[in-house]
Amino acid sequence: MKARVEKVFGHLDPKPEALLLANSVEPHLDGSFFYLFDVPSGLFEGSTAVAYPDGNLDVLSSPLEATSAHLAAKTDRHLTVHVPTSREEGDALLHKLLDSKGSVGLNYQELTHQQFLKFEKMFPSARWVDASTAIKRARVTKDAEELGRLQKAADIGSAVAREIPGMLQEGMTELALATEMNYRMMKHGASGPSFSTIVGFGPNGAEPHYFAAGRKLQSGDSMVCDFGAFYRRYASDITRSFHFGKRDDEMKKVHELVEEAQQAALAVLRPGVPGKDVHNAAAKVIDASPYKGRFMHGLGHSIGLNVHDGWGMNQLVEEPIEEGMAITIEPGIYLAGHGGVRIEDDVVVTKDGYRFLTTAPREYLEVSA
Ligand code: GLY
Ligand code: MN
Ligand code: MN
Numbered sequence: 341m342k343a344r345v346e347k348v349f350g351h352l353d354p355k356p357e358a359l360l361l362a363n364s365v366e367p368h369l370d371g372s373f374f375y376l377f378d379v380p381s382g383l384f385e386g387s388t389a390v391a392y393p394d395g396n397l398d399v400l401s402s403p404l405e406a407t408s409a410h411l412a413a414k415t416d417r418h419l420t421v422h423v424p425t426s427r428e429e430g431d432a433l434l435h436k437l438l439d440s441k442g443s444v445g446l447n448y449q450e451l452t453h454q455q456f457l458k459f460e461k462m463f464p465s466a467r468w469v470d471a472s473t474a475i476k477r478a479r480v481t482k483d484a485e486e487l488g489r490l491q492k493a494a495d496i497g498s499a500v501a502r503e504i505p506g507m508l509q510e511g512m513t514e515l516a517l518a519t520e521m522n523y524r525m526m527k528h529g530a531s532g533p534s535f536s537t538i539v540g541f542g543p544n545g546a547e548p549h550y551f552a553a554g555r556k557l558q559s560g561d562s563m564v565c566d567f568g569a570f571y572r573r574y575a576s577d578i579t580r581s582f583h584f585g586k587r588d589d590e591m592k593k594v595h596e597l598v599e600e601a602q603q604a605a606l607a608v609l610r611p612g613v614p615g616k617d618v619h620n621a622a623a624k625v626i627d628a629s630p631y632k633g634r635f636m637h638g639l640g641h642s643i644g645l646n647v648h649d650g651w652g653m654n655q656l657v658e659e660p661i662e663e664g665m666a667i668t669i670e671p672g673i674y675l676a677g678h679g680g681v682r683i684e685d686d687v688v689v690t691k692d693g694y695r696f697l698t699t700a701p702r703e704y705l706e707v708s709a
Contacts, residue, residue, distance in 0.1 A: 341378050342395035342418040344478065348376070349393045351474035356443040359391040359471055362455050370450035371645035372475045377419070378485070379405070379412040380572045381531070388430075390437050398422065398437055400430050431462065438463055445471030449650075476650040480642050481664035486574060487688060490643065490666050493576035494686045494697035496528040496569040501580045501700035504565055505707045508584055511556050514539040518552035521567055530569035534576060534647045538566035545581070545680035548637055548672060559585025559709040562679035564672075568647055575647040577668050578698045579684035585709030591681065594631065594673045595704040598681045601625040601671040602702070605639055609669070610693045615657030622671040623655065631673045640668040643686055665689045666697070 349355050361376065363369045365385050373389050376397055382405035390398045396418050401409035406423045413421040424430035438444060444463070446456070449472040459466075482490065500521055507520050518537040525533060539552040545564035557563070566579040581598075583591055601622040608621045619639040626635040638654030643666050651659075653667060661667075667689070672682030686697040 341376060341397075341416065343483065344376055344378075345391045345395045345397055345418075346393075347478040348372075348391070348471070348474055351477045352445060352469070352471060354443075355393050356445040356467075356469040356471070357393070357441040358438060359445040360438065360459065361389045361391070361447055362451060362459075363387050364452045364455055368450075368452050370447055371649070372447050372450065372479065374573055374645055375475075375479055377412065378416075379408050381405075382408045384409075388434065390434070396420075400424055400433060434462065438466070441466065443467040443469050445469045445474075447475055448472045449476075479644055479649065480651045481662050482644065482666050482688070483664075486644065487666070489572045489574035490576065490686070490688070491697055492529070493534070493569045493571035493574050494578070494699075496525050496530050496571060497567065497576040497578040497686075498698050498700040499528050500524045500567070500569075501565070501578055501698075504580065505582060505705060508557060508582070508707050510559060510585070510709050513554050513556055514541050514544065514552040515554060517557075517565070518567075521565065525567070525569045528569070530571055531573075532570050534568035534570045538564065538579075540564045540680065541584075542679055543677050546674040546676050546678065548674060548680070548682065557584055560588060561585070562588060562591045562681065564680050564682055566682065566684065573645055575643050575645070575649075576686055576698065577643055577647050577670075577684060578686065578700065579670060579672075579682045580700060580702070580705075581681040581683065583704065583706045585707075587706065588679075590675075591679060592704055592706075594675070595681045595683075597626060597629050597631065598671050598673055598683050599702060599704075601635070602669055602683050602685070605669050605671065606687070606694060609661065609687070609689065611661055611663045611689060611691065613661050615653040615659055615661060616655050618661065618669075619654050619657070622669075626671065626673060631675075634673045634675065635671055636674060637672070640670050640684075642667050661689055663689055663691055 670684030
């Protein structure tokens with residue numbers, strides 16, 4: 341996509357003569373390949389892309405996705421798709437495209453070391469340039485197409501979040517609930533979950549990045565459900581916390597505090613504000629409560645082609661918020677041995693503030709056993 345290629349080069353100074361992106365084998369695929377080459381489906385293992393400062397793009401596609409690749413080229417006159425039928429043919433083509441280039445940008449953050457060694461051997465006189473920061477800067481603010489897909493991914497997450505209370509049954513395992521959530525996301529149009537669905541019942545909710553496992557739902561359990569959908573490669577990421585059965589006054593209070601912390605962060609969120617100020621606004625609410633120190637992670641992160649899309653927001657981030665960023669706002673309080681509460685929403689930063697992508701209710705919900 342010409343505009344995206346130019347956006348990346350716009351962040352490079354001095355500009356290399358070409359940018360070379362390479363996918364290895366899943367999970368070592370470079371999201372930036374799909375940022376420049378907008379093809380909605382396919383793995384593209386072993387495929388490469390060469391982009392130029394004038395906005396043109398050559399893609400060397402694996403034959404396994406040739407149909408999708410050719411289809412994408414039909415609607416993009418700045419894109420040329422090649423489908424080499426052997427490794428030798430692919431390498432010869434890369435030589436043809438890059439032998440004349442002195443400086444070549446690489447995505448140091450995503451390229452495998454093995455692939456780098458191969459390129460070093462193929463192009464011994466190339467001057468390699470680390471393009472990873474420029475790529476990250478380009479990707480962190482979204483264009484209209486990206487925002488449309490993020491909204492759809494968020495709509496799917498919100499729809500499933502609304503359905504969770506109706507799925508709960510005493511004795512069901514975390515895995516059973518996660519399975520149902522994943523199924524519903526795909527039923528609503530997702531190509532799959534955007535990461536391993538987190539369902540933590542009772543004390544398991546106190547571990548922020550827990551994976552669903554075998555604990556059975558009991559009356560009196562709080563629960564953290566953190567999940568997201570991929571829609572045409574773009575991710576959503578939403579967390580809702582519920583309570584099942586017998587009342588728990590402490591968890592209710594904790595939930596109210598987390599809601600307050602999220603509101604405090606949203607109240608300062610606008611372009612120009614350093615990321616750390618948004619984090620600190622939420623942390624201040626929690627640190628002024630008896631739960632000081634129990635908010636143990638950054639407030640959020642950028643979302644896009646990956647669920648953690650390269651830009652985090654915590655107490656150290658000086659970089660200002662920019663219009664067009666898509667980020668999560670996800671404060672939480674974690675009580676080891678008891679349970680956790682996290683409320684996570686996806687938002688887009690607008691000229692004056694933000695708008696929600698995720699819309700499911702955020703209030704404390706007690707579901708009867
Ligand atoms: N889904 C993991 C997180 O919220 O960062
Ligand atoms: Mn999440
Ligand atoms: Mn998140």
